[in-house]
Amino acid sequence: MIVLYFSLLVLPVVAAWLQDLPPRKWQDDLSSGIAMCAFAGILAEFVLSGRFRVISSHLGIDTTMRVHQLMARALTVVVLIHPMLYVTRGPAYPMPWDTTRQLSLDFSLIAVLTGLVAWVALLALVLSGIFRNKQGGSYEAWRASHGLGAAIVALFGTLHTLEAGRYSEHPFLRWFWLAMLTVALLALVWIYLLKPLWQTRHPYAVRSVRKIGDRTWELAIAPVRGDALAFDAGQFVWLNVGHSPFSLHENPFSIASAPSTRDQLSFVIKEVGDFTRSLGDLTPGTPAFVDGPHGNMTLGGRAAAGIALYAGGVGIAPILSILRELRARGDRRPLVLLFGNRVRDQIVYPDELDAMTRDLDLKITHFLSEPPAGWTGETGMVDASALNKVFDGRNAGQWLHVICGPLPMIEMIEAALLDRGVPDGQILSERFYYD
Ligand SMILES: Cc1cc2nc3c(=O)[nH]c(=O)nc-3n(C[C@H](O)[C@H](O)[C@H](O)COP(=O)(O)OP(=O)(O)OC[C@H]3O[C@@H](n4cnc5c(N)ncnc54)[C@H](O)[C@@H]3O)c2cc1C
Known part of the structure; x- marks a missing residue:
């Protein structure tokens, strides 16, 4: 996965280098090179958001989220310094004799504006992630703004890359950026539209809620039809109780029941905030939806004497x-x-x-x-x-x-x-x- 990830980051730079365009000042090429690497990484962040089982069940949710956060921060620093490295200046229109854009940068309104919007949105997105706990407001509101902000960064960043990027005029790189943007946006469609749609066809309902310890509850939900989802002991799901699956009201909880108990899923939940403190008000029959199973804290395939x-x-x-x-x-x-x-x-x-x-x-x-x-x-x-x-x-x-x-x-x-x-x-x- 690491090799694949870093190959994706360097691919646009290799594709740019293979174009063999006339050399520019090294600062300009450095700026373009690091920006291409960083933007490829930013678009890859969409699939590192913890919602894709193919990734989180291999790496585990802690590692997946750590990579998501640390890479986002590192790549943002690179993007922030990218416009400051350029030394070449030029008119706001292409010069007819400079067909390879060796002597001038593209300062057209669209190139500058798209870059500025993506640059500011990216900074705001990362800062709001770092300081989320200090902002107040609900987790759901933050999540909605995070998804929207990410979509803005992806869209405007791609427009800027296609409009202003000297190397991105090449058809291979144009297709590369469009494919990466498509994957990023499809990731959002998958998380916010397709998964909830699937959930509406596999509903659950609250079977029981009881207090089992100091500020600790047992919640059991049962599938309305058929068996509960298959999972490995140690995995977790995103659980939505009492809201539409299209709402953002869902929280991660480990499944506490055994995988062999297929008629229900049970959870052990500690009171922390809005949802967990309202568990005592839930009544049997309340609709519930699950997204999962996720996580790799499982025994499957691991040999051990004890x-x-x-x-x-x-x-x-x-x-x-x-x-x-x-x-x-x-x-x-x-x-x-x-x-x-x-x-x-x-x-x-x-x-x-x-x-x-x-x-x-x-x-x-x-x-x-x-x-x-x-x-x-x-x-x-x-x-x-x-x-x-x-x-x-x-x-x-x-x-x-x-x-x-x-x-x-x-x-x-x-x-x-x-x-x-x-x-x-x-x-x-x-x-x-x-x-
Ligand atoms: C992989 C995983 C497994 C977990 N398993 C359990 C469990 O078995 N039992 C248990 O009691 N707790 C578990 N938690 C913690 C639980 O998710 C939070 O305590 C719960 O979401 C708090 O929700 P709230 O609305 O009551 O509080 P809020 O005030 O809304 O949130 C409190 C904090 O919980 C976290 N949180 C809330 N919603 C989400 C979300 N959608 N995604 C990620 N984090 C969120 C955030 O850090 C937030 O600051 C688990 C968390 C993770 C990441």
Whole structure:
């Protein structure tokens, strides 16, 4: 994927170089070259938006979103400096003797205006992503503005490239930019139109909602017809409850039920904001829609002598799905679950977890950072010393490690595992947050 991605970025520069046009000042060609690379990358950002399973189920949602964000920021810096690098100046009209545009830049109104609109829109788009949490307003409004802003950047950026670009006059590059623009816009059509359309034909309805812990709910939805979607334990969906699938009201939640339970999907949801705080008001029968499954925090195809699961708070949701599936399959491998919470009330499904220790070769250790009097489990956070106890005399490197919870917990466990010589590929994690 990395090779394909970077090949796409350098392709327009190679195509420009092969045209063998008369040389210009090096600053001008540098400016054109980096702008072409950056704009190809910006158009590729549309498919890195986390909504394409072919990408996010390979890379995982955390990596996909990190690449999306970091590349967007880096490419924007390049685009911002692009107009400042040019040293050649020229009249606002083409000079008849300068057919290869070696001596002048195109300063026609359309070339300048399209570039300016794309340049400003791109800067606004990236800044609004970086400072989203400080802006107030709903996530849905931000998402709508992000999609619209991205479409403006793609359209005006392509117009500018075709109008002002010296090398883009070549038919190959014209087709290249038009194809990239088409893919970018189709990505939006897919996300905002085709997927919702598909969802209207595969509706779900709320089956039950119940409080299962401190500010934590279990929500179960059932397909109106047929079976629930097929997924691997550990994956998540974008869930829309009580709104039209064409609205932007959807949130990512890990599926907590086992894939073998095909009559419903269940979720463990913590109250955080607008939607999650309104779960108690939901009534059975409320329409629901899902987009998924997404994510790669799954056991599928990974060999392991044993499986260590680390959950922080509501991070237990995908881990429950994994445990439930292992139990349904009668897996005999050794398993450990280190489950950290702040207070005892946050421990969900204590009886079911207890029953799992009898049906599976599973050892569960609970950690509470604010333990009540008489607490017999561990106190504090899941940390390196906890790992030392679990893996005393065992080869952690041959186990698979699945971590889901707050970022500091994930980082601490990952660092401790790497210190113990666990290969990177044996560690899977998801952090429920990608800002
Ligand atoms: C892959 C993944 C799996 C998750 N699984 C679970 C789970 O099993 N249980 C659970 O309780 N929480 C889970 N979350 C977190 C959950 O999505 C948010 O807590 C929830 O969306 C908050 O919505 P809200 O309307 O209540 O709050 P809001 O105030 O609207 O949002 C609070 C924050 O949640 C995030 N968020 C909201 N909507 C979206 C969206 N459409 N896309 C991405 N992020 C969004 C944003 O960071 C936002 O700032 C998961 C998140 C991710 C990324």
